[in-house]
Amino acid sequence: MQRLLIVFFISLGIILGGSLIGSIGATLAKESPLKSMRELSKELKLWAVVISIGGTFSNLKLFEGGLLEGEILLVVKQFILLITGFLGAQLGIWIITILTGGN
Known part of the structure; x- marks a missing residue:
């Protein structure tokens, strides 16, 4: 349960922080910061998920090992x-x- 909370809030923080800081860059480039925030939040989604679960190949190896070796509990986790x-x-x-x- 503790790990789930950490993963959830890391991915949430990446989206919120990345969008906010990115909009500052858009403001300096004389673009719309609000539009930039919306676009950045959608573009960062995949990265947020990958980083929140650890972002390494070891997680993919665990997933592969679970499938090939029949460790279903590991795959479910x-x-x-x-x-x-x-x-x-x-x-x-x-x-x-x-x-x-936005919409």
Whole structure:
């Protein structure tokens, strides 16, 4: 349960922080910061999930080993971590969309 919370909030933080800091760069480049925040939040989604679960090949090897060696519990745990990362990233996108008045 502790690991799930960490994964969730890491992916949420990557979306919120990356979008906010990226919008500062857009402001300096004389672009719309709100539009930039919305676009960045969507572009960062996959990266947020990968980074939140560890972002290394060892996680993929665990997944592969679980499938090939029949360790279903290990595969289920990795799948739950992935879903948790996606949920955190999706919440971040939703928050950014609401704050910027987007669709």
